[in-house]
Amino acid sequence: MSAKDHPDYSEEVERLVETRKAVEEWLGKAQSSRGEQRKHFKRAMKGLNVRDSSEGYIDLLVSGKLMDMLMRDEDRLQAIREKPYFCRIDFRPDGAGEYEKLYIGKTSLFRRDSQQPVIVDWRAPIATLYYEARPGPVSYSSETETVTGHLSLKRQYEIESGELVEIRDIDVTARDDLLAASLRKSADRRLNEIISTIQAEQNRVIRADLDFPLLVQGAAGSGKTTIALHRIAYCLYHRAETFDPEQMMILAPNRLFLGYVADVLPELGVLDVYQTTFPDFFREEVGKKMELADPDQKLLRFIQREESEPTLLLEKWCSRFKGSMTFKEVVDAYIEEVLEQLAPREDFILGKKYLIRTKEEINRWLRVDYAYLPIYRRLEKIRQVLGRELKRKTEEVVKQAEQYYDEKIEQVRYRIRDPEKRRERVIHWMDRKEAVLEKIRKASASLLPRYMAAFRKKDVFSHYRELFRNEERFRSLSLPAENIRYLCQTASESLDRKQLEMEDTAALLYLKHRLYGIPNRRKIKHVVIDEAQDFSVFQIYALKEAIGTRIFTIFGDLAQGIHSYRGITDWQEVLDHVFPEDRCQFLTLEKSYRTTVEIMELANQIIGLMNAPGILPARPVVRHGDKPLIRLFDDPEEPVDWIRNELERAKTNGFRSVAVIGRSLRECRKIEKLLKRRTDWSLQLLTGESTFEDADIIIVPAHTAKGLEFDLAILLMLDEPYTRDELDLKLLYVAMTRPLHRLAIFARNGMFPLLEELDPAKYCKKCR
Numbered sequence: 001m002s003a004k005d006h007p008d009y010s011e012e013v014e015r016l017v018e019t020r021k022a023v024e025e026w027l028g029k030a031q032s033s034r035g036e037q038r039k040h041f042k043r044a045m046k047g048l049n050v051r052d053s054s055e056g057y058i059d060l061l062v063s064g065k066l067m068d069m070l071m072r073d074e075d076r077l078q079a080i081r082e083k084p085y086f087c088r089i090d091f092r093p094d095g096a097g098e099y100e101k102l103y104i105g106k107t108s109l110f111r112r113d114s115q116q117p118v119i120v121d122w123r124a125p126i127a128t129l130y131y132e133a134r135p136g137p138v139s140y141s142s143e144t145e146t147v148t149g150h151l152s153l154k155r156q157y158e159i160e161s162g163e164l165v166e167i168r169d170i171d172v173t174a175r176d177d178l179l180a181a182s183l184r185k186s187a188d189r190r191l192n193e194i195i196s197t198i199q200a201e202q203n204r205v206i207r208a209d210l211d212f213p214l215l216v217q218g219a220a221g222s223g224k225t226t227i228a229l230h231r232i233a234y235c236l237y238h239r240a241e242t243f244d245p246e247q248m249m250i251l252a253p254n255r256l257f258l259g260y261v262a263d264v265l266p267e268l269g270v271l272d273v274y275q276t277t278f279p280d281f282f283r284e285e286v287g288k289k290m291e292l293a294d295p296d297q298k299l300l301r302f303i304q305r306e307e308s309e310p311t312l313l314l315e316k317w318c319s320r321f322k323g324s325m326t327f328k329e330v331v332d333a334y335i336e337e338v339l340e341q342l343a344p345r346e347d348f349i350l351g352k353k354y355l356i357r358t359k360e361e362i363n364r365w366l367r368v369d370y371a372y373l374p375i376y377r378r379l380e381k382i383r384q385v386l387g388r389e390l391k392r393k394t395e396e397v398v399k400q401a402e403q404y405y406d407e408k409i410e411q412v413r414y415r416i417r418d419p420e421k422r423r424e425r426v427i428h429w430m431d432r433k434e435a436v437l438e439k440i441r442k443a444s445a446s447l448l449p450r451y452m453a454a455f456r457k458k459d460v461f462s463h464y465r466e467l468f469r470n471e472e473r474f475r476s477l478s479l480p481a482e483n484i485r486y487l488c489q490t491a492s493e494s495l496d497r498k499q500l501e502m503e504d505t506a507a508l509l510y511l512k513h514r515l516y517g518i519p520n521r522r523k524i525k526h527v528v529i530d531e532a533q534d535f536s537v538f539q540i541y542a543l544k545e546a547i548g549t550r551i552f553t554i555f556g557d558l559a560q561g562i563h564s565y566r567g568i569t570d571w572q573e574v575l576d577h578v579f580p581e582d583r584c585q586f587l588t589l590e591k592s593y594r595t596t597v598e599i600m601e602l603a604n605q606i607i608g609l610m611n612a613p614g615i616l617p618a619r620p621v622v623r624h625g626d627k628p629l630i631r632l633f634d635d636p637e638e639p640v641d642w643i644r645n646e647l648e649r650a651k652t653n654g655f656r657s658v659a660v661i662g663r664s665l666r667e668c669r670k671i672e673k674l675l676k677r678r679t680d681w682s683l684q685l686l687t688g689e690s691t692f693e694d695a696d697i698i699i700v701p702a703h704t705a706k707g708l709e710f711d712l713a714i715l716l717m718l719d720e721p722y723t724r725d726e727l728d729l730k731l732l733y734v735a736m737t738r739p740l741h742r743l744a745i746f747a748r749n750g751m752f753p754l755l756e757e758l759d760p761a762k763y764c765k766k767c768r
């Protein structure tokens, strides 16, 4: 209801005014402290003597850090100036007399005088009552205890420019109007924070135990990306003492996607999280000696049907194999071979007779004692230990030799009377001594480098190349001989050309970790993966091993697994092989928030056609809109006018983002050509490496559209039909689930054979 009609209006206005005053007070304080700090910093800079003590520098550093903190505080307060909170809950813990009125907002705030809470942070344990509980007896858990009590009120506010516009009390049956209003909004080419409308199932994901890995299967539009970012904010809030933001790593599918989500974290007050894509991470950690092909290239070859059927099957088999744990076994066996080849052939002996260590002992160090280290680091360790022992032995032998020759010289001095003869013999023994010592020193100096040189080191790419040189390595797995031949041949050819594909990265990362180690310079403690269905099990396993943390938050949707030839087809594999002993939590997000009931119903029919029992249809939240429009044409000029109509409509409805989605990049180029020829609209053809421009229409291939959303999506099928093939069905599902508000499908006659199975009379006037 309009705020003014609410019985508590004046009380609420009073509270809002008070809260805003408190915000201003804190803000004023933060600003003046920062001003003082800045002055102090300037003074410290001026007074800094380059040759002076480190004290001056420490002062500068501390002052800089303080200014940073104050600036963040200021930003945090600025962000809540206009809208300090979005809801209130009245809660009385069991045994307490009074209900506490808790106002929940983006960040917490305390009264300056009494330290009483003015605003409770949405991430605080008690705030879960707003997201999940209904008025009545309730409980919530913090890290240390479970609190039970009674919730008497749950109230939402809409505040605009500091003014109270609406007040809504949520009773047991109330619909979530705030959510409905938020979903009616239009898309502005970036994702938004949703703290005021997080739903119960999403809240459970955000607040899932931070000490264990978490795997989330979520339908299209269920908020996976959004929730992933909110969980990061939640994690940093609760782990602020033990965790720096740089120690969280987000792995996004491509740079376009990173740009798309870039604003949400700062909106949530989170800065400095390490955001990257898997290919970039791989290049940084494993090396750039070989070129990693754009991961979409292969997919596009499949989509554009550039391979003959038998080759296609073999290609898909190889991709799947390279991402499997069976391939990991091959890599493990290869590493065993490397170890065997490294086994020392000789004892470590100084000057042929002074044994320092036997080859068996050194081999035991290599295989057992230093097994906790990557293999080549074990060699470094062996070099260090042998070096120390050699030094000791050399000193000992030198001492013995000196003693021996000194005694000889002494004997000559005492026993030979003739001075001339005596002199001659002394010189003789002194020369011998010198020569022997020189020999020992020389032998000692050359021994270690010569011994260590026998342990041949190769870089990780050469090892990977070596792996495919011998088909025998794959024989024990009883795999089809033809497939193994094809795998080894194609892999060798592309590695000889110094080219890698995404499928190679799992084994390479794993090899690098086992042979050289991945230094984890940033000390990553928590990895968040979005669109994880496109990763392989081996890839996630290798990441876990290489980074050395088991805390992963993984989001994906199998129904959108357009890279399923190399990606994950069953989450159980991840649970079984990556986190078998880590108590990985598995949650699902089934409701879809992005789009309307009408659009989701159509998209769910595509899921039905996939015939995959593990893939469930999404449940749309109740938001109705236009029925999807399907129209068929003969003349390719025809849809241009329809698109014009759609654009007009979109403008009147206040829609801001419009995409024309084509089945492949090739199809999109044709669409671009057609629209360029017939219209003067500004167009942008999106690829995974693009950033959004301000265009009237975005033209985007279905696989690149994954993860994005638009107010209006037009699927245009000029020359390429989506067939009943699994990949086509997934592409079509991805494309259909992109719009927030309206979906139109324009297909040249014959290019949409699936229409027959989608209840055409319901959607398509011209179809019968």
Ligand SMILES: Nc1ncnc2c1ncn2[C@@H]1O[C@H](COP(=O)(O)OP(=O)(O)OP(=O)(O)O)[C@@H](O)[C@H]1O
Binding pocket: 179, 182, 183, 191, 192, 194, 197, 198, 199, 202, 218, 219, 220, 221, 222, 223, 224, 225, 226, 227, 557, 560, 593, 594, 706, 707, 708, 709, 737
């Ligand atoms: N609780 C919510 N309140 C308001 N909007 C929400 C909520 N949950 C999700 N949304 C909106 O739904 C849309 C889809 O969210 P998001 O892109 O995070 O979903 P997704 O599961 O990653 O989708 P997909 O897998 O299809 O790419 C976004 O516009 C997001 O803001």
